[in-house]
Amino acid sequence: MAAEGHGHSPIEQFEIKELLPINIFGVDASLTNSGAYMIVALSLIFGFLYFSTGGRSLVPTRMQSISELLYEFVANTVRENVGNQGMQFFPLVFSLFIFVLVLNLLGMIPIPGITFTVTSHIAITGALAIMVISIVIFYGLYKHGLGFFKIFVPSGVPLALYPLLIPIEIISFISRPISLSVRLFANMLAGHIALKIFAGFIGVLLGAGAWAILAPLPLALTVALTALEVLVAVLQAYVFAVLTCIYLSDAVHGSH
Amino acid sequence: MAEKSNTSGAGVVHDVQTSTAPHGEAHGASTFPPFNSETFAPQLVWLALTFTILYVLMSRLLLPRIGEVIDERRERIQRDLDTAERLKSDTDKAIANYEKAFADARANAGSIARETREKLDAKVAERQAAADADNAANIAAAEKSIQQTRTKALASVDEIATDVAGAVVKQLIDADVSASDIRSALSSRTS
Numbered sequence: 326m327a328a329e330g331h332g333h334s335p336i337e338q339f340e341i342k343e344l345l346p347i348n349i350f351g352v353d354a355s356l357t358n359s360g361a362y363m364i365v366a367l368s369l370i371f372g373f374l375y376f377s378t379g380g381r382s383l384v385p386t387r388m389q390s391i392s393e394l395l396y397e398f399v400a401n402t403v404r405e406n407v408g409n410q411g412m413q414f415f416p417l418v419f420s421l422f423i424f425v426l427v428l429n430l431l432g433m434i435p436i437p438g439i440t441f442t443v444t445s446h447i448a449i450t451g452a453l454a455i456m457v458i459s460i461v462i463f464y465g466l467y468k469h470g471l472g473f474f475k476i477f478v479p480s481g482v483p484l485a486l487y488p489l490l491i492p493i494e495i496i497s498f499i500s501r502p503i504s505l506s507v508r509l510f511a512n513m514l515a516g517h518i519a520l521k522i523f524a525g526f527i528g529v530l531l532g533a534g535a536w537a538i539l540a541p542l543p544l545a546l547t548v549a550l551t552a553l554e555v556l557v558a559v560l561q562a563y564v565f566a567v568l569t570c571i572y573l574s575d576a577v578h579g580s581h
Numbered sequence: 582m583a584e585k586s587n588t589s590g591a592g593v594v595h596d597v598q599t600s601t602a603p604h605g606e607a608h609g610a611s612t613f614p615p616f617n618s619e620t621f622a623p624q625l626v627w628l629a630l631t632f633t634i635l636y637v638l639m640s641r642l643l644l645p646r647i648g649e650v651i652d653e654r655r656e657r658i659q660r661d662l663d664t665a666e667r668l669k670s671d672t673d674k675a676i677a678n679y680e681k682a683f684a685d686a687r688a689n690a691g692s693i694a695r696e697t698r699e700k701l702d703a704k705v706a707e708r709q710a711a712a713d714a715d716n717a718a719n720i721a722a723a724e725k726s727i728q729q730t731r732t733k734a735l736a737s738v739d740e741i742a743t744d745v746a747g748a749v750v751k752q753l754i755d756a757d758v759s760a761s762d763i764r765s766a767l768s769s770r771t772s
Contacts, residue, residue, distance in 0.1 A: 336613060341620035353622040360627030367631045374643045381650045383657065389650070396647045416640035424635055446614070448621040449628055514615065 335521040339445055339514070358441045359449070366427040366443070395423065399566060406570035407577055414573050417460070421453065422566035429513060429558035433551070444561075445513035447506060454506035457569050465576035476575050505568055512561050516554045523547045742767055 345356040377388035385393055399419045403411050425444055432442025443449055465473035477494040478487070526543035530536050614620070746763045750756060 339614040341614060341617070341624065343623075347623075349626075352626065353619075354626040355623045356627065357620065357623050359620075359624045360631075363627050363631040367635050370635065371638055371643070374647070378643070378646050378650065381646070383650075383654055385650070392647050393651055396644065396651065416636060416644055419644060420632065420636045420639045423639075424632060443624075446620075446624060447616070448624045452625055452628055453632075510615065 335518045335525065338440060338517060338521060339442075341446075358439070359443050359446065362428065362431060362441050362443045366424065366431055369431075370423050370427055395419075399423075402563075402566060403570055406567065407574045410577050411570065411573055414460075414570075418566050418569055418573075421457070421569055422562055425453070425509065425565050426559060426562035429562055430555070432513065432517065433555055433558055442513050442517055444509055445517060447510045450506035450510040451502070453565075454502040457505065457572060458502040461572045461576040464573075465579070468576065469579045472579060473576070475579060501568075501572060505565065505572075509561050509565055512557055516550075516557055520547060520550050520554060523550060739764070739767070 342358045343355045344358060344361060347354045347356060373388070374392050377386070377392045380386060380389065382389065396419070399422050400412070400415060403415050403418050407414065428443040432440065432445065434440065462473075465476070469475075477491050477498065479490050479494060482490060523543045524547045527540050527547065530540040530543065743760055743763050746767060747758060747760060750758050750763070
């Protein structure tokens with residue numbers, strides 16, 4: 326009975342399960358379901374992009390079109406938000422976008438007892454966000470030296486307001502990695518919890534005698550939520566990429 | 582869950598221990614998984630590994646591969662457009678040349694026609710002038726001969742009249758009248 330209750334727990338799907346214990350120099354590097362999902366994502370991304378562009382035909386095949394569409398889409402996002410100097414970050418933004426996108430979507434494929442969404446863990450989204458902000462800070466310092474810190478000084482504002490505005494700018498800068506990581510993490514987490522709860526209702530209602538007649542209601546809701554979650558999965562990957570571009574723009578162009 | 586661990590617990594005596602220990606364990610396992618810091622290390626290790634591989638594959642292999650095709654296509658289209666542009670300008674040039682040649686030919690034809698006309702006009706005028714001069718000379722000569730004939734004729738008229746008058750007088754009155762008398766008589770009548 327408890328095991329059954331355990332199975333219905335909406336947060337059970339976020340459990341990290343160890344598949345292969347590995348320990349490198351005292352660091353727990355065990356292969357978990359999270360790691361396995363990342364390997365699957367990496368293989369899928371590589372496999373698709375590699376084999377779809379195998380022909381390199383001038384008139385693209387359908388699969389090649391998808392690859393080119395993704396390429397152009399991210400390239401335009403980078404170009405619009407960072408400008409042409411930002412194209413050196415294109416591989417980074419593309420990697421982030423496709424990685425987050427595929428991990429989000431993989432989490433939407435229901436496999437009983439296995440389905441796992443890597444991006445529903447703050448450790449992952451946080452690490453990605455910290456990586457982005459670190460690149461922004463290091464590249465900004467490399468490009469503009471200490472002048473990079475001028476991004477904290479709003480232009481065209483009376484001097485008297487500086488003591489008020491500079492701390493605000495600094496706080497907003499520090500909150501960027503937090504908002505970047507929490508946005509993705511919370512979206513994935515909440516969506517999957519909601520899905521699990523509504524899907525759970527179906528089973529509960531079916532097992533409740535005459536109430537089973539109401540079971541189609543949560544089913545319909547689950548279908549609708551699934552569609553919404555697919556949208557959220559794509560949208561959040563895009564949002565992550567766009568925000569990365571906007572932050573990189575600060576590093577490339579200096580003060581705003 | 583605690584319920585289960587209770588029932589599976591060894592006995593009533595160690596109830597407190599058995600219930601707290603599994604409860605603690607259960608509590609550890611049911612920590613909200615994303616906040617369970619024990620799992621951070623393996624997640625981050627594999628994230629670092631997979632993302633690094635992904636980034637390297639993207640920047641070294643996959644994106645250049647896709648970009649190459651797109652660039653090649655763009656170049657090809659640009660090249661074709663350029664060729665079309667060049668051919669169009671060639672065509673325009675050819676049309677302009679043709680039109681210029683046509684206009685030149687028309688102008689030439691006009692000038693040739695004008696020259697011919699002028700030449701012919703001049704010739705006509707020349708001939709006309711020559712003919713006019715001829716005619717004038719002929720007319721003058723004719724008029725002169727008419728004048729002479731007339732003068733001669735007029736001179737003869739007096740003589741004839743005198744002769745006729747003498748003859749008439751002789752016939753009528755059978756008298757010889759001298760020619761000078763008749764002449765003076767006639768001239769007095771006529772005057």
